[in-house]
Amino acid sequence: MINHQELKQQILNEIKELKSEETLTDLWRKYLGKDGIVTNEFKEISNVKPEERKEFGQNLNVLKSEVDTVIENAKMALKDKNLDVYLNQVQSVLVYNKPKIGHIHPLTQTINEMNTILKRIGYSVMDGPEIDTAEYNFERANLPIDHPAMDLQDTIYIEEPNLLLRTQTTAIETHVLEQYEPPFKVVMPGRTYRNEKVTKTNHFVFHQYQLVCIQEKVSMADLLATIEYLFKSFLGEDTVIRFRNKYYPEVEPGVGPDMQCFNCHGEGCAVCKGRGWIEMGGAGIRHPNMLRMAGIDPEKWQGFAFGLGLDRWAMAKHKITDIRTLLGGDLAYKPNVN
Numbered sequence: 337m338i339n340h341q342e343l344k345q346q347i348l349n350e351i352k353e354l355k356s357e358e359t360l361t362d363l364w365r366k367y368l369g370k371d372g373i374v375t376n377e378f379k380e381i382s383n384v385k386p387e388e389r390k391e392f393g394q395n396l397n398v399l400k401s402e403v404d405t406v407i408e409n410a411k412m413a414l415k416d417k418n419l420d421v422y423l424n425q426v427q428s429v430l431v432y433n434k435p436k437i438g439h440i441h442p443l444t445q446t447i448n449e450m451n452t453i454l455k456r457i458g459y460s461v462m463d464g465p466e467i468d469t470a471e472y473n474f475e476r477a478n479l480p481i482d483h484p485a486m487d488l489q490d491t492i493y494i495e496e497p498n499l500l501l502r503t504q505t506t507a508i509e510t511h512v513l514e515q516y517e518p519p520f521k522v523v524m525p526g527r528t529y530r531n532e533k534v535t536k537t538n539h540f541v542f543h544q545y546q547l548v549c550i551q552e553k554v555s556m557a558d559l560l561a562t563i564e565y566l567f568k569s570f571l572g573e574d575t576v577i578r579f580r581n582k583y584y585p586e587v588e589p590g591v592g593p594d595m596q597c598f599n600c601h602g603e604g605c606a607v608c609k610g611r612g613w614i615e616m617g618g619a620g621i622r623h624p625n626m627l628r629m630a631g632i633d634p635e636k637w638q639g640f641a642f643g644l645g646l647d648r649w650a651m652a653k654h655k656i657t658d659i660r661t662l663l664g665g666d667l668a669y670k671p672n673v674n
């Protein structure tokens with residue numbers, strides 16, 4: 337089998353030696369004629385492994401059309417006696433490389449993968465508005481407007497005091513709880529905003545992954561098992577998780593899953609701020625107030641829910657140590673700035 341790069345170079349060299357149009361026709365015959373070098377190469381396809389045949393054929397077709405174009409253009413250039421100009425152009429044709437077309441953003445990859453994992457156990461995917469009202473973002477999440485937790489969430493307002501950029505994906509859930517009849521199991525990935533100073537670990541634009549499961553009966557064991565299933569499916573069976581008691585107004589009781597730091601494996605480093613563990617979100621059994629406000633009878637239905645910091649999941653998966661790189665516009669992408 338021939339080496340395509342070498343062959344292109346060889347043709348280029350031969351074109352440089354050309355004197356007349358007649359010799360160009362010979363050149364065409366030598367490569368693309370009935371018994372030409374490139375033509376014969378097509379017969380080699382039977383010696384290629386079946387799984388590589390498609391690619392082999394495609395590459396060969398590209399080569400064939402490139403050689404054809406190069407010779408055809410050389411003919412035109414000879415006619416116009418502009419061969420020198422032409423040869424300068426042809427260099428760039430012959431070193432042609434397949435353009436790199438990029439890949440899906442790590443955050444989108446993370447969302448897609450988590451959705452797939454949770455769809456497997458019966459969850460649907462839903463979305464909601466990024467601009468929302470204080471009612472759906474706070475009140476219906478069991479955070480009364482004067483609740484001290486509101487001070488912790490530095491909100492970016494579109495129009496004070498009612499219209500804001502959602503501070504949490506619980507805002508999507510409050511819409512879902514209101515709109516659908518239980519039982520249901522839903523996940524809600526989304527972009528969220530808080531008036532935060534941008535650092536290595538915090539950004540004013542970030543992403544959360546919300547989950548809610550409303551059934552006639554749910555238990556803490558269901559919640560912990562779902563979280564463990566998600567962590568291990570997404571980050572690997574050897575992922576170490578711990579749960580801590582936590583207080584959140586949206587749940588009762590509340591729990592916070594932590595993951596052992598992917599960067600230092602518990603030793604302590606800049607990524608985990610020396611703690612060895614990374615907080616991955618908040619979870620718990622849905623507070624009856626939240627169900628009641630959405631028109632769901634808490635005597636009949638129970639639910640568990642969690643909201644996870646999605647950026648941290650993408651960072652853990654791709655070993656990214658600076659959150660700013662996820663949304664930065666620097667083309668010289670450096671995922672691990674120290």
Ligand SMILES: [Zn+2]
Binds near residue numbers: 597599600601602613
């Ligand atoms: Zn660490």
